[in-house]
Amino acid sequence: MSINILMPALSPTMEEGKLSKWLKNEGDSVRAGDVVAEIETDKATMEVEAADDGVLAKILIPAGTEHVAVNAPIAIMVEEGGSLDDISAAPSSSELTKNTHSEEISTPHSIEPDAAPSSTRHPIDAPEIPAGTTMISMTMREALRDAMAEEMRRDSDVFIMGEEVAEYQGAYKVTQGLLQEFGAKRVVDTPITEYGFTGIGIGAAFAGLRPIIEFMTFNFSMQAIDHIVNSAAKTLYMSGGQINCPIVFRGPNGAAARVGAQHSQDFAAWYAQIPGLIVIAPSNARDAKGLLKAAIRNDNPVVFLENEILYGKSADVPAIEDFVLPIGRAYIARAGEHVTLISFSIGVIYALAAAGELAKEGIEAEVIDLRTLRPMDLPTIIQSVKKTGRCVAIEEGWPQCGISAELAMCIQEEAFDYLDAPILRVTGKNVPMPYAANLEKLALPSIEEIIHSAKAVLYRD
Amino acid sequence: MAHNQISPTSAQMGLSRDEELFALREMLLIRRFEEKAGQLYGMGVIAGFCHLYIGQEAVVVGVKMAAKEGDQFTTSYRDHGHMLAMGMDAKGVMAELAGRRSGYSKGKGGSMHMFSREKNFYGGHGIVGAPAPIGAGVAFANAYRENSCVSIAFFGEGAANQGQVYESFNMAALWRLPIVFIIENNRYAMGTAISRATAQTQCHRRGEAFSIPAKQIDGMDIRVVKAAASEAIDWCRSGKGPYLLEILTYRYRGHSMSDPAKYRSKEEVDRMREEHDPIEQVRLRLLADGVSEEELKKIDASVRKIVAEAVEFATADKEPEVKELFTDVLM
Numbered sequence: 001m002s003i004n005i006l007m008p009a010l011s012p013t014m015e016e017g018k019l020s021k022w023l024k025n026e027g028d029s030v031r032a033g034d035v036v037a038e039i040e041t042d043k044a045t046m047e048v049e050a051a052d053d054g055v056l057a058k059i060l061i062p063a064g065t066e067h068v069a070v071n072a073p074i075a076i077m078v079e080e081g082g083s084l085d086d087i088s089a090a091p092s093s094s095e096l097t098k099n100t101h102s103e104e105i106s107t108p109h110s111i112e113p114d115a116a117p118s119s120t121r122h123p124i125d126a127p128e129i130p131a132g133t134t135m136i137s138m139t140m141r142e143a144l145r146d147a148m149a150e151e152m153r154r155d156s157d158v159f160i161m162g163e164e165v166a167e168y169q170g171a172y173k174v175t176q177g178l179l180q181e182f183g184a185k186r187v188v189d190t191p192i193t194e195y196g197f198t199g200i201g202i203g204a205a206f207a208g209l210r211p212i213i214e215f216m217t218f219n220f221s222m223q224a225i226d227h228i229v230n231s232a233a234k235t236l237y238m239s240g241g242q243i244n245c246p247i248v249f250r251g252p253n254g255a256a257a258r259v260g261a262q263h264s265q266d267f268a269a270w271y272a273q274i275p276g277l278i279v280i281a282p283s284n285a286r287d288a289k290g291l292l293k294a295a296i297r298n299d300n301p302v303v304f305l306e307n308e309i310l311y312g313k314s315a316d317v318p319a320i321e322d323f324v325l326p327i328g329r330a331y332i333a334r335a336g337e338h339v340t341l342i343s344f345s346i347g348v349i350y351a352l353a354a355a356g357e358l359a360k361e362g363i364e365a366e367v368i369d370l371r372t373l374r375p376m377d378l379p380t381i382i383q384s385v386k387k388t389g390r391c392v393a394i395e396e397g398w399p400q401c402g403i404s405a406e407l408a409m410c411i412q413e414e415a416f417d418y419l420d421a422p423i424l425r426v427t428g429k430n431v432p433m434p435y436a437a438n439l440e441k442l443a444l445p446s447i448e449e450i451i452h453s454a455k456a457v458l459y460r461d
Numbered sequence: 462m463a464h465n466q467i468s469p470t471s472a473q474m475g476l477s478r479d480e481e482l483f484a485l486r487e488m489l490l491i492r493r494f495e496e497k498a499g500q501l502y503g504m505g506v507i508a509g510f511c512h513l514y515i516g517q518e519a520v521v522v523g524v525k526m527a528a529k530e531g532d533q534f535t536t537s538y539r540d541h542g543h544m545l546a547m548g549m550d551a552k553g554v555m556a557e558l559a560g561r562r563s564g565y566s567k568g569k570g571g572s573m574h575m576f577s578r579e580k581n582f583y584g585g586h587g588i589v590g591a592p593a594p595i596g597a598g599v600a601f602a603n604a605y606r607e608n609s610c611v612s613i614a615f616f617g618e619g620a621a622n623q624g625q626v627y628e629s630f631n632m633a634a635l636w637r638l639p640i641v642f643i644i645e646n647n648r649y650a651m652g653t654a655i656s657r658a659t660a661q662t663q664c665h666r667r668g669e670a671f672s673i674p675a676k677q678i679d680g681m682d683i684r685v686v687k688a689a690a691s692e693a694i695d696w697c698r699s700g701k702g703p704y705l706l707e708i709l710t711y712r713y714r715g716h717s718m719s720d721p722a723k724y725r726s727k728e729e730v731d732r733m734r735e736e737h738d739p740i741e742q743v744r745l746r747l748l749a750d751g752v753s754e755e756e757l758k759k760i761d762a763s764v765r766k767i768v769a770e771a772v773e774f775a776t777a778d779k780e781p782e783v784k785e786l787f788t789d790v791l792m
Contacts, residue, residue, distance in 0.1 A: 159605070185605065191635070196594050196628025203535070203598015203612075206583055209605060227625075230588050231595060238574035240567035241789040243583070275790050299792040 003052055004073035005036065007061075010046050013257045013309050017041040018066045019074060024056045030077065037063075037074065041312075044173065054079050135316035140282075143289035143317055144174050144250075144306065148212060150322075151296040152182050155210060158296055159186040161201055162214030162251075171216045172252060172311055198224035198249070202231045202301075205247040210296060215251035218267050218305060225270070232301035233276030248295045250304035253281070254345060254396045255444055257309065261432035264440075266397035268344065271303040272373040272406070278327060279374040281305040283348035285315035287371055290325030298327060305373075307346045330377035332384070336364035339454050340384045342407055343394035344370040347445065350426075351394050354450035365454055373403060381407065382414045389420035390457040394445055399427040421457040426450050474684040478750055482760070484526065484683045485743045488518035489764045491542040492740060494551055495714075497768050498541065498558055502718045506776060507558045511572045514542035516713035519739035520645055521546045523686025524613060527694050531608070533581040535596040536615040538573035539645075539712075540585045543615065547580045551771035561778035568781040569789065590623030592616045593642060597629045600640035600703075611697045612640045618707075619650020621664050627671075630703070634671040637702035641693045642673075644707045645680070651716040652724040665707035673705050680710035681737040711737070 010017065021038040024030055030050045037048040050056075054077040061074040068074065138146070152158045159182075164171045166179040166189040179187040190197040194215065201211040215221045221228065232245045254266040272279045278300050282288040288306070295302040317323070333348055334355050341351040348369045355365040366384050370376065385391050391411060393404035404425035411423055426445045434440050455461065476484065495513040502511050514521070517539075525534075525546040536543045544554050549565065557564025558572050565575040575585040583599055586592055596614025603610045620626065621644050633640050644664045648655055655662050668675030674696065678689045686708060693704035711733045715722050744757060 188636075191628070191631055193628035193631065195625045196597075196632055199591060199594025199625055200598040200601055200629065200632060203583070203595035203600075204602045204605070205598070206595065207533070207599045207602035209602045226588060227591070227594070231586070231591060235574075235576070235584070236792065237789045238566055238570040239576035239584075239789075240565065240569055242566075242578050243576045244792050278791070 002057065003054065003077045005048065005050065005075040005077060007039065007068045007070050007072045007074050008046065008048060009070045010039070010041055010044050013312070014041055014070055016067045016069050019061045019063060019068050020045070022059060022063045026056055026059055028056050029080065030054055030056050039068070048074075050077065052077065055081075129318045129320070134319040136319050137314045138285050138317050139312050139314050140285040140288045140306070141172065141174055141176075141311040143285035143315075144292055145176055145178070147289045147292035148175070148296070149178060149181060151293055152178070152186060155296075157208065158210045158212065159188065160212040160214060161188040161190055161197055163190055163192055163216045165189060165214050170214075172308060174306075174311070175214065194220050194223035195227065198227045199231065201247055202227055202245055205232070205245045205301075206235065206243050210246045212248045212250060212296060215249065217256070217263060217308070218251055218253035219263050219265060221249065221251070221267065228271070228277070228301070228303070229274055233274045236300070237276060244299050245301045246299045248292070248302045248304050250292070250295075251306060252308040252311070253305035254307050255309075255428070255433060255440075258435060258437065258440065259433075260435045264433040266395065266428065268305055268373055268395065269397050269402045269406075271305075272376075272403060273401075274374075276301065277374060278302040278372070279305065280327065280372050281307075281345040282371055283307075283310065283333070283343075283345050283369050285313070286317045287325060287331065287369070289317050290323050291327065291371065293322075293324045294327050297324070302327075305345060310346055310349070325371075328372045328375045328377055330380040331369040331371055332366060332380070333369045334365065334367040336366035336388070338364050338388055339390040339392065339458055340366045340368060340381075340388045341392050341394060341450065341454065342368045342370065342381060342384075344373060344403070345396070347394040347396060350445060350447050350450055354447045354454065357447065357451055358454055363454065363458065363460070370403075376406075376410070378410055378414065381411065385411050385415045386418045389418055390454075391419070391423045392450060392453045392457060393423065393425045394427070394450055395425075396428045396444060398430055399425060400430070402427055421459065424453040424457055426453050474682075474688045476684050476687065478747070478752070480526065480687075481743055481747050481750070482752070484519075484522055484687075485740065485747065485757070486760050486764060487522040487525070487546060488683070488740045488743070489761055490551070490767060491515075491518045491522070491545050493761075493764050493768045494545060494555070494771070495541060497772055498555070499714065499718070501555075501559065501772065501775075507572070508560070509571055510538065511558065511718050512539040512716065513714045513718075514539055514712070516733065516739075517645060517647060517680070517710045518542060519683040519686050520643070520680045520708050520710050521615070523680075523683040524615075524641075524643065524690040526683075526687045527690035528611070528613060529694075529698075531581065531610040532694070533583055533596075533599045533603075533610065533612045534615070535583040535586070535592040535599060535612065537586050537589045537592055537617065537620060539617070540573065540575065544575055544577070544580075544582055544585070547577065547582045549575075549577050549580050549582060551767050552774040555768075555771040555775040556778045559775040559778070560780065561775055562781040562785070563774070563778045567785055567789070569785065589616060589620035590625045592620075593623075593626040593629040596642070597633045597638055597640050597703075600633065600638035600697075601636070603639050604636070609698055610639070611694050612638075613643060613694070614640060615643045615645055617650060618644050618646040618648070618655055618664050619653070619658065621667070622650075622659060627667070630668070630671040630673060630705070633703040634673050637700065639697040639700070640703045641690070641697055642703060642705045644705070645710055646707055647710045647712045649712070649716070649724065652720070654724065663707075665705060668705035673703050675705035675707065677707040677709065680708035681733075681739045682742060683739055
């Protein structure tokens with residue numbers, strides 16, 4: 001009897017990785033717990049242990065193979081004294097490097113960020129990206145790291161503080177290499193005490209430093225929300241303009257994958273309600289870099305909401321010395337004339353995928369990436385809705401008092417007479433995030449729901 | 462490091478006559494200011510929350526006398542005394558209490574929320590435990606810049622039960638931040654006596670858990686406060702990390718202006734005022750030292766004049782311009 005050794009996942013969001021090294025050879029005896037191989041992703045390296053005693057009969061994936069799908073068989077073990085004939089039906093390695101995950105369109109975590117053709121992306125941002133600028137493809141994780149490193153080189157008052165940011169190299173590897181370049185004085189590991197270190201960061205900002213506070217995830221920012229709201233956001237006002245708070249609170253926000261209710265939720269609407277805060281939520285590596293640099297330079301407290309599922313997604317980032325994007329400007333991620341889809345962060349990825357499907361049916365959707373949630377770029381939104389007359393707002397957060405609710409109100413205040421249909425929203429469901437895969441999928445907004453809502457506001461079936 | 466001493470030795474405690482005169486004047490300024498603030502509250506000039514510092518004056522004045530130029534203070538909402546001790550203008554503080562445009566926060570902060578970057582005063586915080594981490598953050602900046610300044614964070618014994626205080630103790634000790642944490646133990650957290658809210662009422666003992674040296678001292682005797690604060694501040698300035706002082710004090714007035722005072726006896730308050738008043742102690746020592754009653758009256762008169770001018774300034778000042786509603790939200 002043979003047993004397949006499968007490619008393990010290093011994290012709930014890992015889809016593939018590199019099989020870097022085999023530590024056992026074909027024919028070797030293996031005991032349960034023995035390390036047989038090493039795998040790695042851009043986040044981390046992990047050892048693969050044998051789960052049973054036996055003989056490593058056949059290696060299916062050679063060392064050095066990249067893009068090995070999670071759960072793909074990487075080797076076959078047989079019982080001690082067993083025969084290799086038992087494994088004649090083993091699949092070929094070329095089949096195994098394909099993603100074995102289902103590619104249903106409604107699976108949000110397998111959607112590629114560039115679902116829309118790149119020709120529909122037109123840079124409306126300032127500064128203009130000069131013609132002929134070299135573009136470098138990088139992950140959002142790398143873009144965020146580069147943004148911090150560049151700003152830390154530029155300004156010695158910038159430092160980063162948070163759990164596991166230094167020696168561990170970042171729980172999500174966003175701070176990889178920063179300790180080595182900037183040292184422990186400027187890359188500060190903290191105890192697991194968000195309330196305290198957030199207050200310390202704010203005190204340091206009052207005194208003129210420019211801290212970047214990393215929350216391992218924004219779920220834990222709930223421990224610190226008192227200081228974010230009561231100390232960081234209000235002190236400029238309460239001091240009559242004397243004491244500003246140049247600080248960035250950043251980290252992954254929103255649904256991760258299969259981590260349950262306490263580690264999977266979107267706090268965008270919570271922070272976007274607070275006067276005195278700037279709230280940014282980028283959807284791609286380019287905006288992540290340009291906006292994080294802008295956030296670090298800004299003299300106000302900025303809540304910078306990243307997304308774990310997007311960390312590994314790549315986009316073209318201009319290789320410009322100082323690529324800083326303007327805060328408070330939305331981006332038309334896809335131009336269209338029939339219906340406006342508005343979202344932010346990973347919701348933009350869903351919206352672009354939906355727009356791609358709608359286009360097949362002759363519906364041209366305009367997709368607006370808000371990028372900054374506070375202050376919100378209402379002129380761009382209103383201009384688009386006046387053009388299309390129809391709007392669907394999309395967010396992972398809960399519907400009540402959400403970003404979509406705010407968008408709908410603003411649009412009816414500013415463009416009521418231009419609307420040809422009620423505004424619809426596609427949001428996370430009104431429940432804590434469930435763990436089970438099927439329920440989790442249902443709890444999140446889906447591309448089908450966006451397509452359905454877009455057709456509904458167009459009165460098409 | 463000796464822990465749990467009740468007070469420094471008398472040799473450490475002595476203040477020069479000039480220091481005693483300075484202490485008297487500073488404490489009197491706070492007391493007269495607060496008395497007047499209480500009156501203005503009754504007249505409706507000051508509204509909302511107004512927490513008076515009367516009785517606790519020796520704490521902040523003694524610590525200030527031990528601090529050096531550049532050292533920063535952060536406190537919670539019973540903050541008028543701290544601002545005056547830091548040299549902030551009585552006119553600006555009173556105008557803020559009255560919600561007028563020339564107040565330190567342009568009338569937008571009120572009694573609990575005032576700041577002065579110029580005078581190194583970092584608030585004025587309405588959340589009682591907030592001075593601990595915010596003060597530690599100011600200390601973090603001092604260490605980062607290696608400027609040899611010491612941050613001093615004041616909070617009450619009630620606030621000392623908040624988790625953020627211990628989170629701050631831990632990080633301050635871990636990173637050897639130059640901060641003196643001062644628990645102003647006035648025995649009552651609003652109306653709750655310390656023994657009804659705090660399992661270990663010896664607050665200074667909480668330093669031990671973080672290896673922070675700590676002392677409990679008599680906060681009604683300014684000589685004791687100044688001596689202990691000097692030792693604590695020197696410790697921090699020399700790079701040894703944080704220090705904790707539990708300063709035993711007493712507030713004569715209610716928690717705020719709307720305090721029913723049902724939780725303690727009038728006799729208890731009277732005994733503190735008559736036997737332990739921090740200002741009277743200095744006054745008696747100065748008289749014994751040969752300073753004339755007349756000279757002391759002059760000091761009181763000069764202080765009353767400052768307060769009267771502050772009241773005149775504040776009540777004559779205008780409310781903020783309407784456009785100020787929308788300024789200072791973002792830079």
